[in-house]
Amino acid sequence: MSPPPILLVVVDTEEEFDWSAPFARDNTSVHAMADIHRSQEICDRFGIRPVYVMDYPIATQEEGWLPLKEFVEDGRAVIGAHLHPWVSPPFIEELTIANTFPGNLPAELEEEKLTLLTRQIQTVIGKKPKIYKAGRYGFGPNTPAILEKLGYEIDLSPSPPFDFGPGHGPDFSRTSNHPQRITPGGGIFSFPATGDYVGRWATSRRHAHRLHRLASTPLLSALRLPGILSRFRLLERIRLSPEGHSPDELERLTVALIRRGLNVFSLTLHSPTLRPGCTPYVKNKEDLNRFLKTLGQYFHFFINSLGGIALTPLELKMRLEALTPHCGLAMHNLNETTSP
Ligand SMILES: [Zn+2]
Numbered sequence: 214m215s216p217p218p219i220l221l222v223v224v225d226t227e228e229e230f231d232w233s234a235p236f237a238r239d240n241t242s243v244h245a246m247a248d249i250h251r252s253q254e255i256c257d258r259f260g261i262r263p264v265y266v267m268d269y270p271i272a273t274q275e276e277g278w279l280p281l282k283e284f285v286e287d288g289r290a291v292i293g294a295h296l297h298p299w300v301s302p303p304f305i306e307e308l309t310i311a312n313t314f315p316g317n318l319p320a321e322l323e324e325e326k327l328t329l330l331t332r333q334i335q336t337v338i339g340k341k342p343k344i345y346k347a348g349r350y351g352f353g354p355n356t357p358a359i360l361e362k363l364g365y366e367i368d369l370s371p372s373p374p375f376d377f378g379p380g381h382g383p384d385f386s387r388t389s390n391h392p393q394r395i396t397p398g399g400g401i402f403s404f405p406a407t408g409d410y411v412g413r414w415a416t417s418r419r420h421a422h423r424l425h426r427l428a429s430t431p432l433l434s435a436l437r438l439p440g441i442l443s444r445f446r447l448l449e450r451i452r453l454s455p456e457g458h459s460p461d462e463l464e465r466l467t468v469a470l471i472r473r474g475l476n477v478f479s480l481t482l483h484s485p486t487l488r489p490g491c492t493p494y495v496k497n498k499e500d501l502n503r504f505l506k507t508l509g510q511y512f513h514f515f516i517n518s519l520g521g522i523a524l525t526p527l528e529l530k531m532r533l534e535a536l537t538p539h540c541g542l543a544m545h546n547l548n549e550t551t552s553p
Pocket of ligand 1: 349
């Protein structure tokens with residue numbers, strides 16, 4: 214019998230900002246945190262303890278961190294760090310698009326920003342974070358060594374199958390959805406945010422990526438080709454998130470990836486989505502109800518229909534270490550190492 218699938222729930226916990234406006238250092242409002250209980254209560258119903266990866270504006274304003282501290286003290290959630298460099302001191306770098314990805318910063322500055330954020334989280338929550346997620350998923354070449362130095366154990370940054378390269382970010386188009394060890398000593402694990410291509414034409418990741426890129430060119434996009442491919446279930450790009458996806462899409466992705474040998478799933482969302490008007494995914498009360506319903510429906514599917522279990526990232530790490538105590542960089546005997 215195959216082992217039950219495992220679910221992580223990751224909440225990018227951050228300030229509200231207009232996703233289409235330029236980045237600004239003074240954009241630090243965290244009023245939407247008054248609504249964070251909405252998704253937490255759904256997690257509670259299924260015994261899920263989400264991880265709130267919190268950024269500097271959250272960690273420095275009581276209305277941001279206090280609800281999280283209460284969840285943690287009640288044993289309902291765990292915390293991690295989320296580095297948005299443009300609102301995380303020290304403010305030395307020029308404010309450019311490239312510099313909004315922490316992994317693009319000089320190593321010393323990336324380290325300094327994460328050091329201050331780590332300390333601040335420890336001060337307000339009373340626990341040192343051991344889980345990291347790069348802002349805008351900007352994991353860079355210096356990130357593993359910095360995480361190791363600061364005592365982190367888990368990175369949640371990779372976001373397959375997305376390629377943020379054209380916008381100065383990392384390319385995850387070839388990144389596997391499987392857990393990986395990312396440091397030479399094997400002490401830090403990476404658990405990607407689950408996402409992939411599914412559908413009849415998604416015969417391999419590379420083929421699907423090429424096809425999707427072609428369909429997304431301005432001409433074919435204007436002809437609505439991506440929508441047509443999706444409607445006929447030929448090719449869909451789905452991230453395991455209730456943001457912009459229906460329960461059916463999330464279930465299709467999950468079933469397809471289980472068939473491909475994936476056993477660990479990571480569902481992600483953003484804290485401001487819980488307040489209408491704060492992200493593009495939830496514009497009004499109706500959207501919010503649909504969003505919350507999708508979340509509950511997916512948890513029901515994963516836990517009750519699939520017989521899956523929910524773990525925190527550190528619990529998952531402990532399990533994987535017990536299974537592969539002396540393993541090197543990859544987890545060959547746990548899962549397939551490449552997903553299509
Ligand atoms: Zn973020």
